[in-house]
Amino acid sequence: MRALLVVNPVATTTSARTREVLTHALASDLKLEVAATEARGHARELAREAAERGSVDLVIAxxxxxxxxxxxxxxxAEGPDTGDLPRLAVVPGGSTNVFARALGLPNDAVEATGALLDALHxxxxxxxGLGLAAGTPGTPDAVVPRRWFTFCAGLGFDAGVVGRVESERERGKRSTHALYVRQALRQFVGDPRRTxxxxxxxxxxxxxxxxxxxxxVCNxxxxxxxxxxxxxxxxRASFDTAxxxxxxxxxxxxxxPxxxxxxxxxxxERGLRGKGVVTLHDVSDFTLQSQVPLPFQLDGDHLGLRTSVTFTGVRRALRVIV
Structure with missing residues (x-):
């Protein structure tokens, strides 16, 4: 099987030596091409080029x-998988790895590589299923490009926390759970619209x-x-529903509290609840609209301020080795 391994060389929890070992293990079973990302957005371009060329059967992140x-x-980039796109596989190397863990993969990169090879065999x-977010037609955000997300999106408070964490990381702080907790407290104190x-x-x-x-928004x-x-x-959110x-x-x-x-x-069996909680399950199309620009995030990536975002749940959007 032909495969492209897209490596983030600054991934939080894998060393250069570990990545070398994982690459060697994958290359023993696959006709492997390796590409290291050089900047934000590079992984997207690498995967897009692989899909357009039809040069690989599998892209491993x-x-x-x-x-x-x-x-x-x-x-x-051109829409949901219709059967001719490379499959996706994931080896977790970040601080949280929600998508990989939600798929049932081990959170350890070495163990996950072993599980991937077993699944391939x-x-x-x-x-x-995946989520798709886009600027709402007829609003100032209409020109915002659409973007897929794998596990979550948020407009408002939680996106503000993500933005604060990214600002701290740009200052040299490591991405830790303690950092997220501290920034959540600061967002709570500093958010004028939380009440x-x-x-x-x-x-x-x-x-x-x-x-x-x-x-x-949960996928x-x-x-x-x-x-x-x-x-x-x-x-109740699931990869099998909207x-x-x-x-x-x-x-x-x-x-x-x-x-x-x-x-x-x-x-x-039990999530957020109470008089002030609104929940929707398995919905395919809806819009979140704000009176003022608010922080927006997808899969833990802060994307700036938005006033209106339209969401679509797309079932069976991509094939994943698991």
């Missing part, structure tokens, strides 16, 4: 969720839901991990 997201967007794969939400949820054929302070469960602990914001949404209307000083505790104690 070695890195964190950001690398995986770029590879997915490169593979699906067995011919094991699955078609997964008076500016986000509206719009769905064809339904009345608008207004006043959301937080909006999280799978868990939503994220805190160390080894999975956190289920929308427990999208789930969790919105919160008010993040007051009294409510925030309650929601944080719910997340820490969440399970595949």
């Amino acid at each position: 070695l890195g964190g969720d950001g690398t995986v997201n770029e590879v997915v967007n490169g593979l699906l 067995a011919g094991s794969e699955r078609a997964v 008076n939400g500016a986000i509206s949820l719009l769905r064809p054929g339904h009345s608008p839901i207004e006043g959301l302070a937080l909006s999280m 799978t469960a868990p939503w994220t991990f805190l160390g080894s602990r999975p956190m289920y914001a929308a427990p 999208l789930d949404l969790v919105g919160i209307t008010r993040l007051s000083s009294a409510a925030m 309650r929601y944080a505790t719910q997340l820490l104690r969440s399970s595949p």
